[in-house]
Amino acid sequence: MMAPMAVVEIKELHKRFGSVNAVKGLSFEVEAGRVTGFLGPNGAGKSTTLRALLGLVRPSEGTATFAGRLYHELERPSAEVGAVLEDASFHPGRTARNHLRVLAAAGEHPEGRVDEVLSTVGIADAADRRVKGYSMGMRQRLAIAAALLGDPEVLILDEPTNGLDPPGISWMRSLVRHQAANGRAVLVSSHLLAEVAQSVDDVVVISSGELRGQGTLEQVLGGDDGPATEVRVQDPDRLASALEGRGHGVERTGDDLLVLGATPEQVGAIAAEESVVVLGLKPRARSLEAAFLALTGDGA
Amino acid sequence: MSALLRAELLKLRTTRTFVALVAAALALSLLVVVLTTLIDDGFEKEEVRMLFTADFSSIFIPLLGVIGMAGEWRHRTITGTVLAAPDRLRLLSAKTLSYALAGVVLSIIVTVTIMAVGTIILSARGETTIGIGDLADQLWRNLVVSALLGALGVCIGGLVRNQVAAMVGVLVLSFVLEPAIIGLAPDVGRFGPTSGAPNGILGGEGFDGNDELLAPGIAVVVMSAWVGAFFAAAGALLQRRDLA
Secondary structure, eight states: OOOOOEEEEEEEEEEEETTEEEEEEEEEEEETTOEEEEEOOTTSSHHHHHHHHTTSSOOSEEEEEETTBOGGGSSSHHHHEEEEOTTOOOOTTSBHHHHHHHHHHHHTOOTHHHHHHHHHTTOGGGTTSBGGGOOHHHHHHHHHHHHHTTOOSEEEEESTTTTOOHHHHHHHHHHHHHHHHTTOEEEEEESOHHHHTTTOSEEEEEETTEEEEEEEHHHHHSOTTOOEEEEEESOHHHHHHHHHHTTOEEEEETTEEEEETOOHHHHHHHHHHTTOOEEEEEEOOOOHHHHHHHHHTTTO | OHHHHHHHHHHHHTSHHHHHHHHHHHHHHHHHHHHHHHHOOSOOHHHHHHHTTOOTHHHHHHHHHHHHHHHHHHTTOHHHHHHHOOOHHHHHHHHHHHHHHHHHHHHHHHHHHHHHHHHHHHHHTTOOOOOHHHHHHHHHHHHHHHHHHHHHHHHHHHHOOOHHHHHHHHHHIIIIIHHHHHHHOHHHHTTOTTTHHHHHHHTOOOBTBGGGSOOHHHHHHHHHHHHHHHHHHHHHHHHHOOOO
16 A cells, blocks of 8 residues: 655755744645644744745755645645745735736736636625725635635645634634535644644644654643543542552542543552442543644743 | 746746836836927937936836845745745846846837837927937847846845845935046946946946947946846855855
8 A cells, every 4th residue: 555645845944043942953744635724822833844845934954845846846836735824914095806916917827717616715895895894804814815816736725714704714613624525635734733633644843843643633632641630538648559560641630630641440440359449430532732732832 | 947037037027016016117207208209309310319218217217126035024925936946046046137128128119119109299399309210229228228237136036135225325325426537537437237237338428428339239247247246146145144
């Protein structure tokens, strides 16, 4: 079986702005047909990484390529890569349609695509209004229309849900899933895990410019440290000793024990063996958000 | 390159700025020509030719060029523009060429209009007029000056990202700095990019008689060299600059 093809490759990427190390040796890959969430708190280096990938900032070291080619080496960039950046801006006096016509002319895309993408993002009715009258959400939809104009194989979306209302966020999730289902690679950054958790296949988590985890959502944030169980007993000292003797980690708060690496069934069985009366027993579900915060250091 | 040029020309046509500047240049140029031809008497051919250098395009087109380039930063559209055209030198070339073409269009509209209106008024008053050959000669001079100043404006806008500062800089250069140099050292001032060399192309009056102006052909070369120098500096800066 062939390994899936990486269409975006970040290798040992470093970016320094003066004395600030914004990105420190970052490496990861994005595959076709999958949605990859690029997660990290504000200031983690996500936007800088994406801008390096798109040739907008020059890496201090390392490379960021599309199937081995730098962005400026792509024959028709906007037909291969569509991008929505966090500060997507438009000339306020130009209409949405004319904005897209300019991009279509520059990218040598058929002008008929303008109406198609306007319909796709749901702003066809406002196409001939000047952008200065647009809401934040409408501007974001226009930015997405611009990214889709060349029907690209790769979509780079930097905080795409900014400014979108809940229906807009739901629409965005559907859009990225639809794009991936059609074989496109989608890299979507966010500082809010909850906004992308439902739509991503893989995640890349960074913090302070460094990689903190990469893989499927479950692999990275699903709790690789195994199950955990909360138990309350009459003799916590005895049970803690027994659990530790069997290799489980135990954190004690009063009479409550948090047993790491053991299911409630395992803990219950050990308590029975030790003849310790159990007053309460439940699994501790580690939330994605908690795992994300722990990974990025924001939970401290 | 042609695709980028089309895109830049479309940008120009799809905002109100270009139309507003055409209207302003036309209104001011017409005002000067109409008042002069109605009030003055005893025109000589050279005076009529000089009157038709009153094409205010040469004031507005460099500002339009500055707005076109520095405005990319002001409206933060530079990111999208560079994503569509990642070869930044080609992008700057397309923009420079498009504003040179805009200068030609603006100057054609203004010069042809003032020539037509001025000639009609002078004829009606029985004053001296100039023939088609002289009109055509003045027309090309006006067009070349506007084209080169449009290109120069783009390159200045590429060097100075702050749109207001760039516009003020162009106005100070045109109306304060160069006139001061011309006054103090005419031999140096005639090589200036916004007054000295353009006056040489236009064949206007010298600072102290025509002898001090550059010959039109040499003036075209000098102005082109200025555009080339500013283009090189703007291009180098644009290529180095991170769009963070």
